[in-house]
Amino acid sequence: MAKKDKTYQSALHEKDGIDPPKTLSKDSAISIKSKRQKQPSVDDLVEGITSGNITALSRAITLVESTNKAHTDKARNIITACLPYANKSIRIGITGVPGVGKSTFIEAFGTYLTSIGKKVAVLAVDPSSTLSKGSILGDKTRMEDLVKDENAFIRPSPSGNSLGGVARKTRETIVLCEAAGFDIIIIETVGVGQSETTVHSMVDFFLLLKLAGAGDELQGIKRGIIEMADAIIINKADGSNLKAAKSAKVEFNRALHLYPSKASGWSPKVTLCSALKKVGIADAWNLIKDYCEITTSNQYFEHNRNNQNKFWLLQTIDEHLKSNFYESPKIKLELQKQIDLVEAGKTTPFAAAEYLLSL
C-alpha cells in the first residue's frame, strides 16, 4: 500500500497504489511449506549423524561448506553437538604428485580397511579447487569399489577462496565423520602451495606416496615434505619396476636418516606397494597401527592433537586479524604506495609498517 499521510500531500505526493496481484498460488505455497518442513533441524541432523545416517552426514557437511550465514550458524551448532562423539578416529594424510596413484592406493587401502571391519571416510584438501571447483576425488570412477562400499564415505574437496577456508571446512567435516562412526579418516592432498603443511597439521599420520624412477629419487621433491612424512610408500612396485623400487627404498631410507629424530618418537619407514595388484596394503596399515601404539603409549598422539587444536585456534585468529587489516579500504589504498617507497629506498620497511598501522 502506498503512503497516505496528509503531510505528504504536496505536488510531489504519491498516488494511492493498488495491491500487487497474488502471484503466489495456493499450490506453490503448499509446496514451499512442505519443502521447508523437510529441512531437518539441528537436532534431527545430530541424531542422524550419531546414528550413522549418511544422508544426515552429507547434509550437515553441505551446511559446513555453505557460505550462507544461516547455514554456517546451523553448522556450528551441529558441530558443537557432535564434539562429544568425535575425536575417536585415526586421521591419515596422504600426499603425492599427480600420477603416483593416489586414487588407486586409496581404493585398495580403503577397501582393505573396510574388509577388516573399519569404517573409512575419504576427504580431500585441494587448494586448486578454488579455481577449478574441485579436482581431487572429483573423478570417483577411479575408486569404483570404495564408492559402492557401505562402510566408506567419500567427499571431494570443498571449494573456498583461501586454503585456510578449505582447511577449516575439512577439519569440521572430520568432526562430523567421526561422530558418524568413521574410525579411519583419510585426507588426500596434492602438492600445491602450502596444502601438505595444512593437511599435516590436521592428521595423526602423514604418508607420502612415491614412485620409483630413473635417476635421483629425491630430485624435485618439494621442500619439507620428506621431513613431514611418517612413512614413504613406493607405489607401482611391481613387474619390471620392482628392482628400481627396491633401490629407491634404500635411497629414501638413507635420506630419512639425514633428518633429526621426530618429537613423536617414531622413526619414519619406507615400504613398497603395488596398489593395482593390492600388494603391500596390509603392510601400510600395520605400520600405522605400530605408529598409533607407540604414540599412544608415549602420549604423543594426544599431545599432537592438542597442539594441532591450539595451532588452528591461533591460526584462525591470525587470519582474521590480517584479513581485517589488509581488506580495510585505507590500507588497500596505501599498501602498494608504501611498498613502492620502500623499493625506491625512500623509507624503511619498519617506518612504512608504522605508517600503515597508524592509519
Next chain:
Amino acid sequence: MAKKDKTYQSALHEKDGIDPPKTLSKDSAISIKSKRQKQPSVDDLVEGITSGNITALSRAITLVESTNKAHTDKARNIITACLPYANKSIRIGITGVPGVGKSTFIEAFGTYLTSIGKKVAVLAVDPSSTLSKGSILGDKTRMEDLVKDENAFIRPSPSGNSLGGVARKTRETIVLCEAAGFDIIIIETVGVGQSETTVHSMVDFFLLLKLAGAGDELQGIKRGIIEMADAIIINKADGSNLKAAKSAKVEFNRALHLYPSKASGWSPKVTLCSALKKVGIADAWNLIKDYCEITTSNQYFEHNRNNQNKFWLLQTIDEHLKSNFYESPKIKLELQKQIDLVEAGKTTPFAAAEYLLSL
C-alpha cells in the same frame, strides 16, 4: 610549597613546608648544560655517518637500540636520511653451531677482506641475548686483529624482548653501516630458534659453517638450514682432520643435490677451510663474488632485496597486529580458558577463535 587552602584547615591539615635546599650547584648546572650541548643533532650524526665517522655511527646505533621514545624517533630520522647512501653492500649471513669456529672464521675472513681494500662491518643476531644480554661477539678477544683494524667495525647483538625486535634493530644498523661506507656486512648468528631464518631474510648470501666429524655429517643439523645455505664451508680442515673434511665435503655435496634448485639460479657450493691457518679464506670470498655476479646479471640480487623489504614490511605489521590482540587484557583473560575448552572437546578451534575475536 605545601597547600594553604582554607578549606583544608581541619585537624588533618598540612603545615606549611619549607622550600627544598638548592642541591644543584652552579658548577653542576654548567656541566650538565655543556653535556646537553654535546648531544649531536640528527644532521650532525648523518653528516658524521656519511663521512665514515665511527663515533657518529656508534652513537646512531645506540639510538636505534634504545627503547626510549625520543631516541627511537631520532633514530628513525637518521635512518631515513641515511637511506640514499645505503643498499650498496654485500650482506653475508654466517651461521654454525657453537665450537665450529665462527669467531675465528670471521676474524680471518674479515682481515682478508680489509687487506683487499674492503670495509667490513660485523653484526650479530642473537636471540639468546634477550636473556643473557648478548653473548655472540661479546668476547671480542677472539677477533683480536679485526678489532684493531680501522676498516672493520664490530657491534655485538642488540638485546630485545623478541627476535623480531632484535632483527629490526640489526636491519636498521645495516642501513647505518652501509651509509658509513662499509661494503661488506657480515651478520653472525647461532642456531637458536628461528634466528637463522631471520638472518637469512636480511642477507644476500647465507653461509653455513660446519665441522668434519665422525659418523653421519648431517645428523643433528636443524631443519631447513641446509636448504637455506648458499655455501657450506667445512672449517678446521687441517692436519689430521683433513681427510675427514674431504669426505664430509663429498657427503654435503650429495645432500645439496637432494634439494630443488634455487630461485637465485645459484647452485650451493661446499668448500674446505682452516680459519686458524687462514687457508681457504680467499676461496670463500671468490665464491661470494661469483654468486653476486650471477645474481646481479639475472637480477635475482635486487629482486631478493625487494622481496626481503616486502617481507619485513608485512612481518612488522603482522607482529603488531598479533601483539595488539594478544596483549589486550580481555584476551589474556579468555585465551587460556578457550584453549582449555578446546582441549576438553567442548568447543572447536574455530568457534573459540570466533568467540575471542568477538570480545
